[in-house]
Amino acid sequence: MDIRRSLNSQSLAEDAARYIAERIRKVIAKKGSCHLSLAGGGTPKTTYELLRQQPIDWSRLHIWFGDERCLPVGDSERNDTMVRLALLNHIPLPDNHVHPIPAERGATAAAAAYTKELSDIAGLDIILLGMGEDGHTASLFPENVALELSEAAVPVFDAPKPPAERVSLSLNFIRRAEERIILLSGAGKREILSRIIGGERFPASEVGTATWFVDAAASPDCRDC
Ligand SMILES: O=C1O[C@H](COP(=O)(O)O)[C@@H](O)[C@H](O)[C@H]1O
Numbered sequence: 677m678d679i680r681r682s683l684n685s686q687s688l689a690e691d692a693a694r695y696i697a698e699r700i701r702k703v704i705a706k707k708g709s710c711h712l713s714l715a716g717g718g719t720p721k722t723t724y725e726l727l728r729q730q731p732i733d734w735s736r737l738h739i740w741f742g743d744e745r746c747l748p749v750g751d752s753e754r755n756d757t758m759v760r761l762a763l764l765n766h767i768p769l770p771d772n773h774v775h776p777i778p779a780e781r782g783a784t785a786a787a788a789a790y791t792k793e794l795s796d797i798a799g800l801d802i803i804l805l806g807m808g809e810d811g812h813t814a815s816l817f818p819e820n821v822a823l824e825l826s827e828a829a830v831p832v833f834d835a836p837k838p839p840a841e842r843v844s845l846s847l848n849f850i851r852r853a854e855e856r857i858i859l860l861s862g863a864g865k866r867e868i869l870s871r872i873i874g875g876e877r878f879p880a881s882e883v884g885t886a887t888w889f890v891d892a893a894a895s896p897d898c899r900d901c
Pocket of ligand 1: 715716717718719720742743744755805806807808809812813814815837
């Protein structure tokens, strides 16, 4: 596992924002555009706020989402609401470069629509992911049937973390991206990370090769924090 440790959540956000910006620039230099998928939840918010200050040719970036909660557009618990407030509202990105998951239509219809939209591109260049305290990533929860589905975007029901109905990129599709970056912050993540390092399997450990940005509180090797 490629684990990059940061002192605290602020330095994790700084380190991750710098790294992500550098990766985006590399992809744009090579391909002319970059398809980036973003994570939701609380962990990446500061990273997004710092990412918007980085020198990036935003006109060449496309934003996708790793998962969405089935709530009305604009709901404060939606992942795309957080991403708009922290990043998208502050950068000159063409409207048609933002690809929200239409989760307000319900999980089944939204997953089908997003799978269709994703079929227009060759694949994602970079996927940012988080990990929950139960080892879930995107909206792929341990033992949930969505883990077995192979379309690009899949409906998720019975998620143990509210709301129960969600849409997620599938494990299959996440594995096919060019690059994965996982952000982990806080003591609540330490036990699961330690079990993953010890060889136990959780959805977050199954995404394929990834660069893990971990702060001291989440790090099993940090005895004093
Ligand atoms: O519900 C979700 O949880 C994970 C982890 O969130 P965090 O608040 O613990 O950082 C997140 O990656 C995912 O996008 C989100 O929908």
